[in-house]
Amino acid sequence: MPHAHILAFMEKGSKFPTADDIDKIISAEIPDKTVDPDLYVIVGDCMMHGPCGAAKKDNVCMVNGKCSKMFPKPLNIRTSIDANGFPAYMRRIDGRFIEKNGIRLDNGFVVPYNRDLMLRYRAHMNVEWCVQTRAPHVVWEATWEYLTDDILYKKRRETGRPDMNLTIEQIKNIALNEIENYLLSNGRSLKKWPHMPKPENFGDYNGNRLIDDELNYVVEDQLKENERLMAMITDEQRGVYEQILDAVLNDSGGVFFLYGYGGTGKTFVYRALSSAIRSKGLIVLNTASSGIAALLLERGRTAHSRFGIPIDADEFSTCRKLSQDQIMQN
């Protein structure tokens, strides 16, 4: 099922720093059926976890006899924030329950939600208050169960084994590996945070992830794509294409500014050039100033993401790339 994980950073003055603030935007309780009948139905349909545990040992969340999402959650008379900055939402013992598959689920099974979003979108939307810390290991401890949300499901699908089981440690290991790979692709590593747990075999990879990622294409496919585009290219486009390709292949360098009205075939030339250069096993870094424009180019990224350019650039801004960074070296 397609879904999005969205992390919202609030501006100063719009933050929700206290437990009372949390209650204004997040609820983890079953609504009152008579006072809030509409919300009661949506929460019942979309936001109740389970049944799992002893009541349903084969629920998807069950890993080695335990709910990997840690349901049911402890019941609390009020919302609180612990010393590490973790929230414990208000989940009162109020006698309310939602019945699912013949099992009564109380407030311990409510996935935290925002009332307005529920009423507006009428879909599963888990809203959580993020730990207020800059220490990544604390964030990891607080959020790993959300980050690993669909790992078991993905592994079952990839292997074609719907009964496959993974331990919580294996699931965490897969997630840490994914984080490390993502960091390596951006010239970083979990090494930077000594307190963060590391995946197994951490540090075994000695290559250059940036180069390996950029070379991770099939040369034959690039050749075919180039042949396809070259069969259509106009004489004017071919003139530009040949001049730039010549500068690349002869290593003579140069800066080329290709301009023209919208829809006149500039992106087409970039695609022809990319496939020509990649079909020779070389690296092309396709960048554009906006995410939408970057999507039009194969393996395109925004220039600010690729080169670490500050988004609100002014005359004093500098790229925060150190000379020893892989991006700089490459």
Ligand SMILES: Nc1ncnc2c1ncn2[C@@H]1O[C@H](COP(=O)(O)OP(=O)(O)OP(=O)(O)O)[C@@H](O)[C@H]1O
């Ligand atoms: N030689 C060509 N043969 C066939 N289709 C082409 C050719 N050149 C461009 N096109 C098609 O024309 C459309 C517009 O081209 P393209 O996106 O390259 O224009 P552009 O100049 O980059 O536009 P914009 O400035 O709006 O980004 C695209 O669908 C592209 O595939």
